[in-house]
Amino acid sequence: MSNLSMSNQTVVENWLxxxxxxxxxxxxxxxxxxxxxxxxxxxxxxxxxxxxxxEDVIDEELPxxxxxxxxxxxKSAQFLADNYDVSALGKTTSEPIEELEDTAIATATPxxxxxxxxxxxxxxxx
Amino acid sequence: xxxxxxxxxxxxLEQDLGDPNLAxxxxxxxxxxxxxxxxxxxxxEIDWLYNWNLQDYYVPQNCGGKFTNFEEFVAIVRVxxxxxxxxxxxxxxxxxxxxxxxxxxxxxxxxxxxxxxxEHGALCLGYSEKEHGSDLVNGDLTATKxxxxxxxxxxKWPINRATISGLSFVLxxxxxxxxxxxxxxxxxxxxxxxxxxYYNLPKIYTHGIRGSDMSGIGFKNCFVPDSMLLLQEGDxxxxxxxxxxxxxxxxxxxxxxxxDTALRTTLNFALQRVVYNKTVFDLPQPRKTLTDAxxxxxxxxxxxxxxxxxxxxxxxxxxxWAAVVKYFVTTQLESAINNVYPVLGSRFYMREExxxxxxxKILRDNSIISMFDGSTVVNLHALILQFRQLTKxxxxxxxxxxxxxxxxxxxxxxxxxxxxxxxxxxxxxxxxxxDDPLQGLEIAxxxxxxxxxxxxxxxxxxxxxxxxxxxxxxxxxxxxNVIADSKFEFGHDQSPELFEIAKKYCNLHASACxxxxxxxxxxxxxxxxxxxxxLVLSIHRLLKTMGTLPYSISEEYSENVAQELVKLHxxxxxxxxxxxxxxxxxNIKQEDNTNVKLINV
Numbered sequence: 001m002s003n004l005s006m007s008n009q010t011v012v013e014n015w016l017x018x019x020x021x022x023x024x025x026x027x028x029x030x031x032x033x034x035x036x037x038x039x040x041x042x043x044x045x046x047x048x049x050x051x052x053x054x055e056d057v058i059d060e061e062l063p064x065x066x067x068x069x070x071x072x073x074x075k076s077a078q079f080l081a082d083n084y085d086v087s088a089l090g091k092t093t094s095e096p097i098e099e100l101e102d103t104a105i106a107t108a109t110p111x112x113x114x115x116x117x118x119x120x121x122x123x124x125x126x
Numbered sequence: 127x128x129x130x131x132x133x134x135x136x137x138x139l140e141q142d143l144g145d146p147n148l149a150x151x152x153x154x155x156x157x158x159x160x161x162x163x164x165x166x167x168x169x170x171e172i173d174w175l176y177n178w179n180l181q182d183y184y185v186p187q188n189c190g191g192k193f194t195n196f197e198e199f200v201a202i203v204r205v206x207x208x209x210x211x212x213x214x215x216x217x218x219x220x221x222x223x224x225x226x227x228x229x230x231x232x233x234x235x236x237x238x239x240x241x242x243x244x245e246h247g248a249l250c251l252g253y254s255e256k257e258h259g260s261d262l263v264n265g266d267l268t269a270t271k272x273x274x275x276x277x278x279x280x281x282k283w284p285i286n287r288a289t290i291s292g293l294s295f296v297l298x299x300x301x302x303x304x305x306x307x308x309x310x311x312x313x314x315x316x317x318x319x320x321x322x323x324y325y326n327l328p329k330i331y332t333h334g335i336r337g338s339d340m341s342g343i344g345f346k347n348c349f350v351p352d353s354m355l356l357l358q359e360g361d362x363x364x365x366x367x368x369x370x371x372x373x374x375x376x377x378x379x380x381x382x383x384x385x386d387t388a389l390r391t392t393l394n395f396a397l398q399r400v401v402y403n404k405t406v407f408d409l410p411q412p413r414k415t416l417t418d419a420x421x422x423x424x425x426x427x428x429x430x431x432x433x434x435x436x437x438x439x440x441x442x443x444x445x446x447w448a449a450v451v452k453y454f455v456t457t458q459l460e461s462a463i464n465n466v467y468p469v470l471g472s473r474f475y476m477r478e479e480x481x482x483x484x485x486x487k488i489l490r491d492n493s494i495i496s497m498f499d500g501s502t503v504v505n506l507h508a509l510i511l512q513f514r515q516l517t518k519x520x521x522x523x524x525x526x527x528x529x530x531x532x533x534x535x536x537x538x539x540x541x542x543x544x545x546x547x548x549x550x551x552x553x554x555x556x557x558x559x560x561d562d563p564l565q566g567l568e569i570a571x572x573x574x575x576x577x578x579x580x581x582x583x584x585x586x587x588x589x590x591x592x593x594x595x596x597x598x599x600x601x602x603x604x605x606x607n608v609i610a611d612s613k614f615e616f617g618h619d620q621s622p623e624l625f626e627i628a629k630k631y632c633n634l635h636a637s638a639c640x641x642x643x644x645x646x647x648x649x650x651x652x653x654x655x656x657x658x659x660x661l662v663l664s665i666h667r668l669l670k671t672m673g674t675l676p677y678s679i680s681e682e683y684s685e686n687v688a689q690e691l692v693k694l695h696x697x698x699x700x701x702x703x704x705x706x707x708x709x710x711x712x713n714i715k716q717e718d719n720t721n722v723k724l725i726n727v
Contacts, residue, residue, distance in 0.1 A: 023614055023615055023616045024615070024616055024617060025615070036304070036305075038304045038305070038306075041616070041617045042616055042617070043263075043616075043617070043618075044263055044306035044363060045367075045508065045511060046511065046616035046617065047306065048555045048556050049511045049512065049515070049556060049616070050616070051556070052515045052556060052558055052559065053514075055558070056518060064554060064555040064556055065306070065307075065364055065555065067306075068305075068306035068307050068363070068364075069307065071305065071306070071307070
């Protein structure tokens with residue numbers, strides 16, 4: 001395994017550790033990369049959901065059973081580092097969800113600009 | 127109204143089954159009540175359905191059957207379950223065959239097709255275990271590899287049709303406990319097993335669907351050949367979860383059938399019973415109660431039929447859509463049935479009186495639907511885990527995304543064109559946040575704007591509809607803000623509040639489905655549907671649960687919907703956006719005895 005791949009693997013491992021720590025309320029240092037993810041309370045459906053989180057960051061479609069097939073952080077990180085460009089995982093640890101604003105839709109929809117809220121409805125007689 | 131080809135089989139089945147009010151009809155109310163009282167399996171009824179070749183509609187065309195897509199399927203199951211959910215469910219365990227249609231080899235498919243169509247074979251699904259419930263990956267039933275096959279050891283319980291079926295789909299552990307890849311799925315044909323190596327567990331006595339073969343199956347060093355394994359060792363959970371997307375969605379059809387009869391039998395009473403010199407139906411409160419139940423059925427129709435067609439267009443989105451339908455339709459119709467029984471009064475509780483006591487049976491039978499194949503909590507939890515993805519996907523939409531959604535919405539919701547053939551291999555474990563009905567909401571709102579120029583649309587109605595549509599959008603935007611600002615957690619410790627948020631999402635989803643359904647079919651489904659008053663009331667009904675909307679949006683609309691309900695009742699048509707003709711009774715001549723004046727407000 002090349003040095004580059006090794007370092008990429010570490011990038012992925014660190015990203016996964018911080019995700020798990022955040023979303024399972026754990027201390028990142030307590031996570032052992034060689035233990036099965038289920039040991040930390042991540043069930044099979046959670047594991048499928050987490051694939052989506054990585055897809056969002058690296059902008060690639062991944063197998064949805066990734067963490068089933070490679071059920072430890074070490075194994076999944078190696079698979080990802082060997083097969084995908086994972087450099088983006090080194091740049092972000094937070095969810096980008098708050099930053100997304102779909103301006104394309106907001107401006108395209110006339111309805112959205114004239115919100116009346118719950119109270120204003122049906123004022124014109126039903 | 128146009129004759130829709132996809133409803134013709136259901137209509138033919140309905141006519142051949144005959145009027146359930148007549149004792150001589152197969153699956154008559156009298157007969158299904160007797161079966162329920164005796165708690166015996168409805169063998170004669172099931173045999174009749176096989177002789178009718180209904181099983182062909184559970185086998186895809188490319189496997190020798192007649193199944194093409196789920197819209198037709200939903201209508202068929204509804205016709206069965208309006209008579210009897212016990213029989214409807216017992217027959218429809220055949221829909222687990224989709225596990226094989228999805229993943230089987232050509233040989234496995236051919237064998238199953240022959241078994242179902244020619245041998246009139248039935249099947250069951252062995253997933254759950256007494257000690258582990260829905261915690262599938264920790265099951266105790268194991269499959270140990272031996273030369274040429276596997277040895278099964280363990281029990282599955284409670285399993286519907288475990289005893290009276292020749293084939294069990296069995297989920298067995300081939301790996302370590304807790305491993306997602308530790309499960310494998312087998313198609314176990316009992317006739318190929320040594321009789322000493324398997325056994326059935328006793329009938330479980332239940333609150334409802336009492337004639338069902340609710341039991342279990344056990345294996346003791348039972349040899350099954352490699353040819354019975356579906357896909358590869360370790361693929362069981364993936365296959366099982368995808369299978370749930372299919373069956374969870376179509377549990378909705380069981381509830382729709384039951385809700386029709388619950389409302390119909392109550393209306394039979396309310397239109398005849400005179401109190402205070404009026405029929406019960408002429409009293410404002412019961413009239414509103416029954417009209418609201420009718421709206422619930424129409425709302426659920428839009429969600430269920432939308433999903434049934436959506437399965438062929440966006441199968442990859444069903445990790446979301448199946449959870450929404452299973453939660454929303456089954457609980458909404460459960461509530462609808464609960465809401466109408468005060469109108470029936472104490473008769474709702476009687477086991478012989480009034481239409482053979484069918485109401486109390488429906489109440490008991492139907493209460494299992496929201497529970498099996500994934501309970502309300504399981505489905506809401508599945509949705510919660512996908513909320514971040516849904517919000518992200520919605521916020522990432524670009525004009526080209528919207529153009530693609532717009533194209534798909536036509537395919538999903540326009541009943542004029544048959545839905546494409548269902549391709550089960552396109553199901554995905556998670557849908558990457560895509561949810562066309564809600565993510566295409568702005569498309570619907572733009573279409574409402576366009577309709578301001580349409581001469582055939584009541585502009586007063588459209589104005590109300592537009593206001594309500596904008597409220598759906600506001601609520602959806604607010605939902606996304608909540609999700610974006612909240613901390614996500616894996617596992618099962620999500621807050622109860624998140625479950626309420628998930629219920630609200632389902633309400634918004636149903637509202638959007640109603641809107642799309644009307645937009646794409648307003649020229650197709652008859653005058654009442656086109657007028658859109660039911661739609662205004664329906665969306666108002668859904669949104670009212672989550673905000674301080676006025677109690678009533680239009681007395682006139684409500685009255686018109688009440689009259690449509692009476693009309694469908696008198697014409698003996700299904701309470702539905704596609705009101706197919708029900709089997710006519712020759713003995714009971716329906717009379718037009720309504721004399722309802724429009725209340726003009």
